[in-house]
Amino acid sequence: MLGAAPRYDAIVVGAGIQGSFAAYHLAKRGRRALLLEQFPLPHSRGSSHGQSRIIRSTYPQPHYARAMPECYRLWAQLEAEAGVQLHRQTGLLVLGAEGSPAFGACLQSLAQHGVPRELLSAQELPRRFPGVRAYGGETAVFEPTAGVLRADKALRAVQDLFLQAGGALRDGEKVVAINPGPVVTVRTSAGVHRAGSLVITAGPWTNKLLAPLGLQLPLQPLRVSVCYWKEKVPGTYGSAAGFPCFLSLRTSQTPHDVYGLPASEYLGMVKVCYHHGCPVDPDERDREPEGSALPDIQILRGFVSRYLPGLEPEPAVVETCMYTITPDEDFVLDRHPQFSNIVIGAGFSGHGFKLAPVVGKVLCELSLGQAPGCDMEPFRIQRFPGQRRAAL
Ligand SMILES: Cc1cc2nc3c(=O)[nH]c(=O)nc-3n(C[C@H](O)[C@H](O)[C@H](O)COP(=O)(O)OP(=O)(O)OC[C@H]3O[C@@H](n4cnc5c(N)ncnc54)[C@H](O)[C@@H]3O)c2cc1C
Ligand SMILES: O=C(O)[C@@H]1CCCCN1
Structure with missing residues (x-):
């Protein structure tokens, strides 16, 4: 088969939200694209499963805003192409200590980008949102245009539209070896595929695929608990009652942000989670972390009892998801330093879902040898000095 013409213009490894969007943009541009996924779809073993994700414009970093x-x-x-509603506007409430740099950066970004917003003092907050108490005297800013993305429906819609645009999707097919070159050869659990370029969007598994390609990035997979808390009075924390998404910026008592979404997944239960988790090998995700609690x-538990007094302070449902975090929590969107037709999209650090349509477009452009229209500096591999390994 040596020298055989590649059947595909591009192969995308990993059918999470980022790889699915990259494949969608490739197919929409008329490219022959193959999307490979190790697990039968749909699955809940990566980062893109579940019913909901926050979409917001409140971003301290200007490149995301x-x-x-x-x-x-x-x-x-x-939504229009798929004929499915994927977005529900609920607004987002950001709680932060008055005068804290993180809260100031959010306010500045909202003003700079002309995003509608409403400032609320600690006293005004419970009048406007009766379920929330500014226990630590925090101030708040409300972004009314933010909301919830229906994550599982969105993932399905992107994959369906990719197929309709002529793309090929093979699930239950794990990539086991990548042979770089002008034509990239990919060996999977089921066969061999060739393409002019390769996009690696393997989530927490990314470094496992990169190791034989002489590259290790500072990507830390984390196992994250997704907790649902029962309302004491049914209906008080639903979007019909005007309860929004919220993001409570880190404090000395909660060293990472806490966030929540109005009740929707389970009747009468609100999703409230911690923006952090335990380091994990993605293939060992279900092994209990060390330590008893x-x-x-x-x-x-402490946050819910102090800030959300209308919820039972014990999670009624706990599920698992994974983050892949970088040291600066910025994404990696770049070409392999040695193989320019291998493109990497990784390190979405627990905030990548809302940005996936643009991430996929950037990955598609990089794989076509085009320069993306946005500033790529924050996403470059070079920002991590000394991460490249001479394993080849
Ligand atoms: C609890 C939680 C809450 C979040 N909340 C938000 C939020 O509110 N808003 C927001 O914007 N973002 C949020 N995120 C982040 C967002 O969900 C992720 O950034 C995004 O889903 C990452 O997608 P991905 O495609 O990079 O990874 P994944 O979904 O993990 O996809 C990678 C895929 O690659 C496949 N794969 C790996 N190795 C191979 C191989 N060798 N061969 C074939 N396939 C392979 C995997 O099976 C997997 O399907 C949250 C994440 C979590 C976990
Ligand atoms: O991306 C987001 O909007 C949320 C913020 C809180 C942590 C999880 N991700």
Whole structure:
């Protein structure tokens, strides 16, 4: 088979939300694209499963805030193409200590990007949102245009539209070896595929695929608890009652942000989670972390009892998801330093879902040898000095 013409213009490894969007953009541009997924779809073993994700413009980092108008436009386009409602506007409440740098950066970004917003003092907050108490005297800003993405429906819609645009999707097919070159050869559990370029969007498994390609990135997979808390009075924390998404910025008692979404997945239960988790090997995700109690759940119990007095302070449902975090929590969107037709999209650090339409577009452009229209500096591999390994 040596020298055989590649059947595909591009192969995308990993059918989470990022790989699915990259494949969708490739197929929409008329490219022959193959999307490979190790597990039978749909699955709940990565980072893109579950019913809900927050979409917001409140972003202290300007490179994400700038991308949000295009994200909203592309999500709306996807909804129109798929004929499915994927976005529900609920608003987002951000709680932070007055004068704290993190809260100040959010306010500044909202003002700079002309995002509608409403400032609320600690006293005003419970009048406007009766379920929430500013226990530590925090102030709040409300972003009314933020909301919830229906994550599992969105993932399905992108994959369906990719197939309709002529793409090929093979699930239950794990990539086991990558042979770089002008034509990239990919060996899987079921066969061999060739393409002019390769996009690696393997979530927490990314470094496992990169190791034989002489590259290890500072990506830390984390096992994250997704907790649902029961309302004391049914209906008080639903979006019909005007309860929004919220994001409570880190404090000395909660060293990472706490966030929540109005009740929707389970009747009468609100999703409230800690924006952190335990380091994990993604293939060992279900092994119990060391130590008897999960510190994240302890922190959440305290938060719920202090800030959300209308919820039972014990999680009624706990599920699992994974983050892949980078040291600066910025994404990696770049070409392999040695093989320019291998493109990497990784390290979405627990905030990548809302940005996936633009991430997929950038990965598609990189794999076509084009320069993306946005500033790529925050996403470059070079920002991590000394991460490359001479394993080849
Ligand atoms: C609890 C939780 C809450 C979150 N909340 C938000 C939020 O509110 N808003 C937001 O914007 N984002 C949020 N995120 C982040 C967002 O969900 C992730 O950034 C996003 O899903 C990452 O997608 P991905 O495609 O990179 O990874 P994944 O979904 O993990 O996809 C990678 C895929 O690659 C496949 N794969 C790996 N190795 C191979 C191989 N060798 N061969 C074939 N396939 C392979 C995997 O099976 C997997 O399906 C949250 C994440 C979690 C876990
Ligand atoms: O991306 C988001 O909007 C949320 C913020 C809180 C942590 C989880 N991700």
